[in-house]
Amino acid sequence: MTPSPAPPAAGPAPQRRSLWRRYLDVPLIWKMAAALVAGAATGLAVGEPVTVIQPLGEVFLRLLQMLVMPLILLTLIAGVSSLTPARLGRIGAKIMVYYLLTSALAVTVGVALALAVAPGAGLEPPQGGADPEPAPPVTETLLNIVPDNPFAALAEGNVLAVMFAAVTAGLALAFMRSSGEEPVRAMGELLARAVEAGVELVNRVVRGVLEYAPVGVFALIAVVLGQTGPQALLPLLELTGVVYGGVGAQLVLYAALLAVLRVPVLRFFAHARDAMVMAFVTRSSNGTLPVTTRCARRMGVDDGVSSFTLPLGATVNMDGTAIYVGAATVFVANVAGVQLGLEQLAMVVLVGVVASVGTAGVPGAGLIMLSLTVSQAGLPFAAVALVAGIDAVLDMVRTMCNVTGDLVGTRVVARTEPGMVHTPARGEQAKDAQEQAGPAGGAGPAATAP
Numbered sequence: 001m002t003p004s005p006a007p008p009a010a011g012p013a014p015q016r017r018s019l020w021r022r023y024l025d026v027p028l029i030w031k032m033a034a035a036l037v038a039g040a041a042t043g044l045a046v047g048e049p050v051t052v053i054q055p056l057g058e059v060f061l062r063l064l065q066m067l068v069m070p071l072i073l074l075t076l077i078a079g080v081s082s083l084t085p086a087r088l089g090r091i092g093a094k095i096m097v098y099y100l101l102t103s104a105l106a107v108t109v110g111v112a113l114a115l116a117v118a119p120g121a122g123l124e125p126p127q128g129g130a131d132p133e134p135a136p137p138v139t140e141t142l143l144n145i146v147p148d149n150p151f152a153a154l155a156e157g158n159v160l161a162v163m164f165a166a167v168t169a170g171l172a173l174a175f176m177r178s179s180g181e182e183p184v185r186a187m188g189e190l191l192a193r194a195v196e197a198g199v200e201l202v203n204r205v206v207r208g209v210l211e212y213a214p215v216g217v218f219a220l221i222a223v224v225l226g227q228t229g230p231q232a233l234l235p236l237l238e239l240t241g242v243v244y245g246g247v248g249a250q251l252v253l254y255a256a257l258l259a260v261l262r263v264p265v266l267r268f269f270a271h272a273r274d275a276m277v278m279a280f281v282t283r284s285s286n287g288t289l290p291v292t293t294r295c296a297r298r299m300g301v302d303d304g305v306s307s308f309t310l311p312l313g314a315t316v317n318m319d320g321t322a323i324y325v326g327a328a329t330v331f332v333a334n335v336a337g338v339q340l341g342l343e344q345l346a347m348v349v350l351v352g353v354v355a356s357v358g359t360a361g362v363p364g365a366g367l368i369m370l371s372l373t374v375s376q377a378g379l380p381f382a383a384v385a386l387v388a389g390i391d392a393v394l395d396m397v398r399t400m401c402n403v404t405g406d407l408v409g410t411r412v413v414a415r416t417e418p419g420m421v422h423t424p425a426r427g428e429q430a431k432d433a434q435e436q437a438g439p440a441g442g443a444g445p446a447a448t449a450p
Contacts, residue, residue, distance in 0.1 A: 023211075024211065031213070031214040032213055032214055032217050032274075032277045034214070035214035035217040035221075036218075036221055036277070036280075036281065038218055039220070039221035039222040039225075040221050040222070040225055042218070042222045043224065043225030044225050044226070046222070046226055048227065050222045050223060051223050051226060051227065053219045054219065054223045055219075056215055056219035057216050057219035057220035057223060059212075059216065060209075060212060060213065060215065060219070060282075061216070061282060061287055063209045063212065063216075064209065064284070064287040064288070064290060065157075065284075065286070065287055067202060067209065067289075067290045068286050068287065068289050069154050069157060070198070070202050071206075071289060071290055072162055072163060072166065072311045073154070073165075074198040074199045075199055075293065075303060075306075075307035075311075076166035076167060076311060077166050077169050077170040077173060077195050078170070078195045078196055078199050078303060078307060079170065079302075079305070079306070079307030080167050080169075080170025080173075080174065080304075080307070080308065081171075081173040081174045087417065088167075088171075088308070091304075091305055091308060091413055091417065094416065095308070095312065095313070095409055095410075095413050096316075098409045098413065099312075099313060099316055099317040099405075099409060102250075102317070102409070103317065103318065103319055103322045103353045104322075105253065105319075106246075106320070106322035106323045107323070107325065107348065107349045108326070109246045109249050109250060109323055109326070110243070110246045110322065110323035110326025110328075110330075111326035111327070111329070111330060111345055111348060111349065113245055113249070113327060114239075114326065114327040114331060115330060117238055117241070118238075118330075119239040119330070120239060120330075120331040120332070120333075120334035121334045121335075144161060145160045145163075146161070146164055147162075150162070150165040153165065157286075160315055160316075163308075163311055163312060163315075167308075173188055173191055173192060175188075176188030176191070199303075206290040206294065209290070210291065213278065216282075217278075217281045220282065224393070239327060239331045239394075240393065240394065242327045243323060243324050243327050243328075243394050243397060243398065246323035246324075246326075246327060247323060247397050247398065247401040250401055250405070254405065254408045255269075257408065257412065258408065261416075263411055263412070268407075268408075268411060271295050271298045271299045272295050272404060272407050274294070274295055275288055275291045275292040275403050276400050277400075278291045278403075279292075279399045279400045279404075280399065280400040281396070283399045284399065285313075285315075285318070285399060286315075288314075289311065289314050292310050292314075292403055292407060293306060293307075293310055296407060296410055296411075299407075299411055299421075300422040300423055301411060301414045301420065301421060302414065302419070302420040302421070302422065304420060305410060305413055306414075309406070309413060310407075313402075313405070313406030313409060313410070314406060317402065317406055317409065318398075319401050319402060319405040320398030320399060320400065320401025320402045320405070321398045321402060323398060324370070324394055324398045325348075325370050326348060326349070328370050328387050329370065329374060329379070331387065332370075332379050332380075332387070333377070336380050340377065344377050344378075347377065348373050348377060
């Protein structure tokens with residue numbers, strides 16, 4: 001009798017994934033969206049007592065700020081050292097023209113919508129009120145670009161000064177790598193590898209910090225709405241609608257610009273959504289910079305472009321804030337009962353563009369810009385206190401617009417520079433998916449982008 005064949009050996013039973021692994025497998029955008037909704041509901045339901053969880057959001061902001069200076073320094077040195085001085089000059093000229101033009105357009109959009117809706121008409125201005133912090137003079141801003149102590153600039157978070165030092169170091173490294181002297185060239189290559197290793201180290205820290213992002217998002221949005229409440233928006237609902245509507249119009253203009261240059265619009269916003277959500281919650285262009293850089297890489301933008309344009313944009317490009325300043329200046333004039341003439345409106349546009357260079361990409365910087373335009377227009381400061389009451393709510397959407405404008409400018413400049421946009425290979429897409437799942441995703445090493 002022929003014995004029956006033995007049944008095939010069963011393979012190892014699949015291990016149950018832990019709760020932490022399941023959390024890591026959920027895409028970051030969905031985790032942040034859920035935290036945003038849950039935080040808003042909690043803040044509105046609980047009210048003022050929800051501020052007890054404010055330290056959770058503060059930790060998240062500090063973690064992001066911790067990464068900003070190392071990210072700017074290392075990625076800018078790495079990016080500049082891979083470019084020729086001629087190409088760097090072209091990129092700088094193009095991005096500055098883009099930033100100035102879009103900022104002027106954004107102020108104009110804000111002023112035009114505010115004139116059409118007339119927010120603030122009929123409101124009584126508050127008595128007194130502290131003057132907002134004055135904006136620094138433009139000459140002081142320009143002088144501070146050149147640091148007398150680069151280490152002090154790092155410690156103080158002076159973005160423009162750090163960028164200047166990083167560009168200088170990157171150019172020197174580029175000349176070392178192309179030197180005719182073998183020892184100098186060898187040292188240059190060694191330094192370049194060390195910088196690239198530092199960039200990779202910072203990127204891995206960014207990935208870890210982003211896994212904490214949903215907790216920080218939940219706490220930040222809950223505290224903001226718990227403190228203001230829906231009733232705080234009612235007296236200033238028109239101004240809120242104008243600012244949010246202006247940002248919507250600006251996003252449409254971004255999409256039109258991308259379409260004209262034959263950049264896939266839907267794909268762009270799909271890659272940019274993480275940075276847009278993060279900017280909306282953190283209210284900080286500088287704090288969002290690690291995420292913005294990550295999004296630019298997903299778009300295929302070469303680090304030689306993004307490492308220069310994104311840190312610069314986080315400081316000098318504030319399209320959303322420009323919309324806010326234009327609309328809020330008209331609001332202050334309406335509350336004060338002052339009719340702005342054509343010359344004053346033109347000055348609001350001009351001052352708004354110039355002031356955007358001198359204000360930092362941190363929460364609340366819009367009030368500094370607003371103080372400058374209000375004083376330039378000769379309006380009373382008391383009504384600014386009304387805007388300050390809802391500044392956090394307006395700050396969210398304008399920061400989101402600021403960061404989106406930075407990414408649009410980066411993508412546009414990369415589109416016009418040969419070889420500065422890469423199509424992510426399959427290995428790069430796998431790496432992107434692994435980053436979404438976190439460091440424990442279990443995938444092998446991914447191929448580097450071209």
